[in-house]
Amino acid sequence: MELSGSEIIIQFLKDEGVEYIFGYPGGAVLHIYDALEKQNDVMHILVRHEQGATHAADGFARATGKPGVCLVTSGPGATNAVTGIATAYMDSIPLVVLTGQVPSHAIGTDAFQEVDAVGVTRACVKHNFLVKDLNKLAETLKKAFYVATTGRPGPVVVDIPKDITAPHIKIPYEYPATVDMRSYNPTFRGHPRQIKRAVELLLSAKRPMVYTGGGVILDGAHEELRQLVRKLGYPMTQTLMGLGAYPGTDPLFIGMLGMHGTYEANMAMHECDVLLCIGARFDDRITGVTSKFCPYAQIIHVDIDPSSISKTVSADIPIVGPAKQVIGEMLKAIDKTDSEIDKPALDSWWKRIKSWQSQDSFAYEKKKDLIQPQEAVEELYRVTNGEAFITSDVGQHQMYAAQFYHFDEPRRWINSGGLGTMGFGLPAAMGVKLAFPERDVACITGEGSIQMCIQELSTCKQYDLPVKIINLNNRYLGMVRQWQEFFYEKRYSHVYMDSLPDFVKLSEAYGHVGIRVDKPGDLNDAMVEAFRLKDRTVFLDIITDQEANVYPMISNGKAHNEMDISPLQQARQAELKKKGELV
Amino acid sequence: MRHIISLLVENEAGALSRISGLFSARGYNIESLTVAETEDPSLSRMTITTTGSDRIIEQITKQLHKLIDVVKLQDITEGNYIEREMMFVKVKAEGEPQRSEVKRLSDIFRARIIDVTDTTFCIELTGSGDKLDAYIKAMHENNIVEVVRSGSMGILRGERALTL
Numbered sequence A: 001m002e003l004s005g006s007e008i009i010i011q012f013l014k015d016e017g018v019e020y021i022f023g024y025p026g027g028a029v030l031h032i033y034d035a036l037e038k039q040n041d042v043m044h045i046l047v048r049h050e051q052g053a054t055h056a057a058d059g060f061a062r063a064t065g066k067p068g069v070c071l072v073t074s075g076p077g078a079t080n081a082v083t084g085i086a087t088a089y090m091d092s093i094p095l096v097v098l099t100g101q102v103p104s105h106a107i108g109t110d111a112f113q114e115v116d117a118v119g120v121t122r123a124c125v126k127h128n129f130l131v132k133d134l135n136k137l138a139e140t141l142k143k144a145f146y147v148a149t150t151g152r153p154g155p156v157v158v159d160i161p162k163d164i165t166a167p168h169i170k171i172p173y174e175y176p177a178t179v180d181m182r183s184y185n186p187t188f189r190g191h192p193r194q195i196k197r198a199v200e201l202l203l204s205a206k207r208p209m210v211y212t213g214g215g216v217i218l219d220g221a222h223e224e225l226r227q228l229v230r231k232l233g234y235p236m237t238q239t240l241m242g243l244g245a246y247p248g249t250d251p252l253f254i255g256m257l258g259m260h261g262t263y264e265a266n267m268a269m270h271e272c273d274v275l276l277c278i279g280a281r282f283d284d285r286i287t288g289v290t291s292k293f294c295p296y297a298q299i300i301h302v303d304i305d306p307s308s309i310s311k312t313v314s315a316d317i318p319i320v321g322p323a324k325q326v327i328g329e330m331l332k333a334i335d336k337t338d339s340e341i342d343k344p345a346l347d348s349w350w351k352r353i354k355s356w357q358s359q360d361s362f363a364y365e366k367k368k369d370l371i372q373p374q375e376a377v378e379e380l381y382r383v384t385n386g387e388a389f390i391t392s393d394v395g396q397h398q399m400y401a402a403q404f405y406h407f408d409e410p411r412r413w414i415n416s417g418g419l420g421t422m423g424f425g426l427p428a429a430m431g432v433k434l435a436f437p438e439r440d441v442a443c444i445t446g447e448g449s450i451q452m453c454i455q456e457l458s459t460c461k462q463y464d465l466p467v468k469i470i471n472l473n474n475r476y477l478g479m480v481r482q483w484q485e486f487f488y489e490k491r492y493s494h495v496y497m498d499s500l501p502d503f504v505k506l507s508e509a510y511g512h513v514g515i516r517v518d519k520p521g522d523l524n525d526a527m528v529e530a531f532r533l534k535d536r537t538v539f540l541d542i543i544t545d546q547e548a549n550v551y552p553m554i555s556n557g558k559a560h561n562e563m564d565i566s567p568l569q570q571a572r573q574a575e576l577k578k579k580g581e582l583v
Numbered sequence B: 001m002r003h004i005i006s007l008l009v010e011n012e013a014g015a016l017s018r019i020s021g022l023f024s025a026r027g028y029n030i031e032s033l034t035v036a037e038t039e040d041p042s043l044s045r046m047t048i049t050t051t052g053s054d055r056i057i058e059q060i061t062k063q064l065h066k067l068i069d070v071v072k073l074q075d076i077t078e079g080n081y082i083e084r085e086m087m088f089v090k091v092k093a094e095g096e097p098q099r100s101e102v103k104r105l106s107d108i109f110r111a112r113i114i115d116v117t118d119t120t121f122c123i124e125l126t127g128s129g130d131k132l133d134a135y136i137k138a139m140h141e142n143n144i145v146e147v148v149r150s151g152s153m154g155i156l157r158g159e160r161a162l163t164l
Helices: A005-015 A027-037 A050-064 A076-090 A115-122 A134-148 A192-203 A212-217 A221-232 A264-269 A323-336 A343-357 A373-383 A396-404 A425-435 A454-462 A478-487 A503-508 A520-532 A567-581 B017-026 B054-066 B097-106 B129-138
Strands: A002-004 A021-023 A042-047 A068-072 A095-101 A129-131 A154-159 A170-172 A208-212 A236-238 A251-255 A274-278 A300-302 A317-319 A388-394 A441-446 A468-473 A512-516 A536-544 B002-010 B032-037 B043-053 B070-075 B080-094 B112-116 B120-127 B143-151 B152-155
Touching: A005 A027, A005 A134, A021 A050, A027 A068, A027 A095, A027 A154, A050 A068, A050 A076, A050 A095, A050 A454, A068 B112, A076 A095, A076 A115, A076 A154, A095 A115, A095 A134, A115 A154, A115 B017, A115 B152, A129 A134, A134 A154, A192 A274, A192 A300, A192 A317, A192 A323, A208 A221, A208 A264, A212 A221, A212 A317, A212 A323, A221 A323, A236 A264, A251 A264, A251 A396, A264 A343, A274 A323, A274 B143, A323 A441, A373 A396, A373 A441, A373 A468, A373 A520, A388 A396, A388 A425, A396 A441, A396 A468, A396 A478, A425 A441, A454 A503, A468 A503, A478 A503, A478 B054, A503 A512, A503 A536, A512 A520, A520 A536, A520 A567, B002 B017, B002 B054, B002 B152, B017 B032, B017 B043, B017 B054, B054 B070, B080 B129, B097 B112, B097 B120, B120 B129, B129 B143
Parallel strands: A021 A042, A021 A068, A068 A095, A095 A154, A129 A154, A208 A236, A208 A274, A236 A251, A274 A300, A300 A317, A388 A441, A441 A468, A468 A536, A512 A536
Antiparallel strands: A002 A170, B002 B043, B002 B070, B032 B043, B080 B120, B080 B143, B080 B152, B112 B120
16 A cells, blocks of 8 residues: 555554544644545544643543544644643653654754754653654654553654655555564563562551552553452552542542542551552652651552652652552462451551541531532532543642542543643543543633633534533632632732633633523532533533632641641531540 | 763664753753764663762663663663773973973873874873873863863673673
């Protein structure tokens, strides 16, 4: 089969099983877009900004586990995509981003729409390629997909000069089914002796704790994780990225940990004597100050990426390997060993954890006339039976979503955890909805974040992507305002958004349904209506309490046992102390 | 602690910038970096000297290893190794006794004079970094016109080798 470079790209994507690509045309990719137009197997979604393309592909990838694919033009097309690429990089999401480039002979001449895309993206990709030879195009694309999806996944950029895609130059094409890269050999098995040591340590624990992250979801290891945790009966916590791998409603799950995690999860981290970490990377939002992190614990760290191990926190038993395989081996090792769990110690450990749990650290006070952001998320949870795919932007609403929407399944909670990219939620929701058209998809956002990629409402219209936008509108950049309240003596510097658009009219202008809710009593009706309108994109503009804060909170430089609790919880504790009921 | 890390990397455009970019992005030190094609033209050999605590060196080697272009690497300072650096020094040599003094000093250091003019000598010297430092120190500062140092290269002693 003789094909041009453009045809090779499209044929390769078909052969690779790619259904959707998200993109935006331009001069350097015109040949590719012409080839796209001549076929029906790969569907192209025309976004309204290249950042939207990368986030949509990212959302698709997070929800399905398949790589997301983007196509953008050179210069500004590539630079607009950078934020989305960096977002995927920080959360280890497999993306393949094809960027057009000026013709080979023009590279380096400051040609129109020229930017060194390989140079610009170097710091935020797993790897990138510049295709210099048409004969290596197919092989390079294969390498890109292979690198993006294996080992610790991540985004890969393939920069393709326009002359490589010229329609009149045709070469023989064959799908490269396999790939050989001598310099890239991801680990496929954890070390058996380390796994055995880890299991012995785990069984010897008096106050064990399991802490898991996004790596479990990325590797599809949730079933194994559930078996392991249930077999041990140990308390477990998950990071923001890990939510859903272990069911959020299961009693062994004691809530998310970290800066805005539950009191009990953070206290248990602080006091545990053995910590099993799987697929998480001891991020600063998780650990608090590292010098006071898990002071009594011996740490087992399972990760596919050796550089994640002992990066910020030293591991006593490091295990480099894929979560699924390693947990599988741990399960076998537990069955084989004669060592047993110290039941009495575990019972008293659970008692202690239950006493922390009884404090109900997420508690908040409802008001008659003012919607609390938490109750909006709780209402959403009820109306969707906890089964929706939830994407989010970044800020207070993201934390409320993580705290109050209890994810029982993996890949349902889709947010930018590592980079913290505002503007992620709506385009990501489009990617999810494309992958799961029959499922409810909601984007929990705020009036600040939503405006960073609001142009994608237009894409929702063009491709009939009826996502539901849950806008927690407090007229403030809430998380920044919260920090200014706590740490800058309430000097609210540039966090109030004056002149907000009328979101209801704006949604209507885009051809969607807009509903404003400002009374707690109207929340249920509005949400029910939003989800009843199956085939419409609905923008719920929920006017919330302006100065609600996210609690509890570990401030900068503090340890897990130094959480700030909400005023409500403080008052409750004072009362309990008075009664002598507080341990 | 000072470490010498030897790498075999794909001989491709961009490999060097990925490696140097890693050091700057993560705030690691580079004392010197040398690179050249090997006998296998698809590979480059790179020698990086760097400093840092054990923990940082561990991260540096892991992060380097993670780069797709890096085929193999070794911290040769963990073993028994030989280190050399090469230097050219251009010095003023205007009449006697200056010319004889430079010549004598160079003999002591086993340096070679490789270019001569009426007013200058160019000297080639190979050795450890300390030896090169000592030569420069011994040479009168005002005499030195120009110094070019290659940066360190290293190799393991004995049968151990960094090869594919």
